[in-house]
Amino acid sequence: MDSRGRTIVALATGLTQAAVAMVRLSGPEAWAIVRKLARLQGSYPTPRTATLMRIYGDALSGIQTLKNAVLDEAIVILYQAPASYTGEDVAEITLHASPYIVRSVLELSIAYGARMAEPGEFTERAFLNGKLDLAEAEGVNDLIHARTRAQQQQAMGLLQGGLSKEVESLRDRLLHLATLLELELDFSEEDVEFANRAELLELATSIQARCRELAATFSRGEAIRSGMPVVIVGRPNAGKSTLLNHLLGEERAIVTAIPGTTRDTIEGECVFSGLLFRFADTAGLRDTEDPVEKIGIARTLEHAKRAKLLLVLVDASSPEAERIAVELFQVLDGNSRRALLLTKADRVPDSALGELRNRLAGQLGGEPVLPWSAVSQGGDAELRGLLGRIAAEILPEAEEVVVTNLRHYQALAESDVELAQLLEGLQSGLTQELLAFHLRRVIAHLGAITGEIGVEDILGNIFQNFCIGK
The missing domain is CATH 3.30.1360.120 (Probable tRNA modification gtpase trme; domain 1)
Known part of the structure; x- marks a missing residue:
């Protein structure tokens, strides 16, 4: 057998x-x-x-x-x-x-x-026997690994067919016109037109818009599924390790008064307002001749590039605080969202701290500038409020379909490319054969999400990430 x-x-x-x-x-x-x-x-x-x-x-x-x-x-x-x-x-x-x-x-x-x-074989058999489609099967694995309410809700939505129903609706609308185009090919010698070109143009435009809307949710979905990556950066002794320990509620990072204590990345996770945040404490940014510290600083900059949020820490009690903050924001100028934390705020008079915040808010283009003190816990509510607002922006509305899986995102992106070529062909008078080709490709990319077609080569990659008994 x-x-x-x-x-x-x-x-x-x-x-x-x-x-x-x-x-x-x-x-x-x-x-x-x-x-x-x-x-x-x-x-x-x-x-x-x-x-x-x-x-x-x-x-x-x-x-x-x-x-x-x-x-x-x-x-x-x-x-x-x-x-x-x-x-x-x-x-x-x-x-x-x-x-x-x-x-x-x-x-x-x-x-x-x-x-x-084998890993995931029970769920693979469920898929092969038509009990689940491929996206729903992936929802099973996400549900097993869910650690927050948001992850559980997204996984359950996937398992219950939220994305599948959306994708199948798009495919069904395209399949009708694809059938008419194939009929035209069968009767090509008679020069008949079954698929109305204006209708196809309108349909392709609306489906492309919906594919782009779904694909645009992936950055949020990825943060829900894997956690929001937050990198804590700053000069040595700015309070980065202290902040990490405070956020995690445990002594994860070593804290000393010696500059350069943290030389490698130290990570930890916690949940704020229902969203998982993945914090990374990094080596302090400064000019150094120490070869080990240089490696740590290079890693800091690499982590900063991949972060969704940078918490830039500057010692508010330093006479050079304003200059350091501006320089760090120039060095860390990228696609990441940024917020400035003026640490050791308890050492600065309230009036002077307020003036510094106002000046920096103007120089940093409106980026959040928050005070924070490990001693007095001053500014803690503002920091948690910032994290809560970010969570609210990312977490989905009720019944909203959010793409959390990279494979689904790639299929939607590939569908978008084919739809763009289909639209261009409709406007330029492309032949029936090439229109049908692009239409079939769109249908195939969308079908790969649910496993309708073309999934044999990816089944192993999907189910090997499951636990053995599922």
Whole structure:
């Protein structure tokens, strides 16, 4: 039997210490293997009904046990194809989470004809059996790894077909006109026109606009799915490590009065207003001859290029604070959003601090300028307010479809390219054959999102990122 047609088995729960563990079987022999494990007599239990069964372990190879020795008492639920997660016969065996018991049940299942599942193979089978489309299957993996409410909601939206329905609607509208264009090709000698060119032009324009709208949400979706990357930069001893520790609520970075203490990037995560922020403390920016510190500074600049938000720290008590702030903003001038934090604000009189903030706000083009003090916690509310506003801008509205997956974004971008060529061809009088070619390409790119067509070469890349038991 082909490996893909065999029954598979895996531990569906984590490897951490717990009270119970679940072993999952899927495939044509799933129920038969349960019969052997539990030595069932007569008919199988009613599907979707929890049944207490004894699992026998005396068939384990190389182990001397008493005849009819009970390995564990388990709760077993059987699911009959096609009404199961994978679309196949499925058995879920809930055991006591002893590593020995779990390992023994896996070994016995393999001895009775199953093989160990590959990463994501249960969900891959669900896709291949039409239980999920490809985007929904990716939503399963996102849901498993969700750590925030926003990630959970986006994953659930994907799993419930939010993006799939949007994409299928676009494809269906194009398929109708594609069919008419193909008819024209069949009757090319008769010079007939089934697909109205004005209608096709209008449709392609509206679909291109929608593809661009969806693609434009990816930067927000990526921040929701992976976290908002925030890089903390500044001169040595500006308070970068202190700020990181404060935001994380733990002593993650070493803090000393010695300039250049932080030489490599130190990272940590926390959630503000429902959005995951990924903070990175970096080496202080200054001229130095120390080769190790130079490497750290180079890494700081690389991290700054990839950041979505730069928190630029300047010691407010320094006589050169204004000049340093302007110079740092010039060095860090890029696509990242930036905010200036005037640290050690407790050392500066309120009037002088207010004047400095006003001057810098004008010189930095309206970028946020916030005071902050690790000693008095002054400015903490303003900083958290800034992070909250950023989160509010990124988090989606109710029912809004946001693209969180790079593969989906690329498919939409490729659709946009083909639609642009289709529109250009319609306006320049391109032949039926080339119009049909571009139209088919758009349909193919959109179909790749849901797995309708052209996905064989990417299935492995998608499902290898799943856990074994899913």
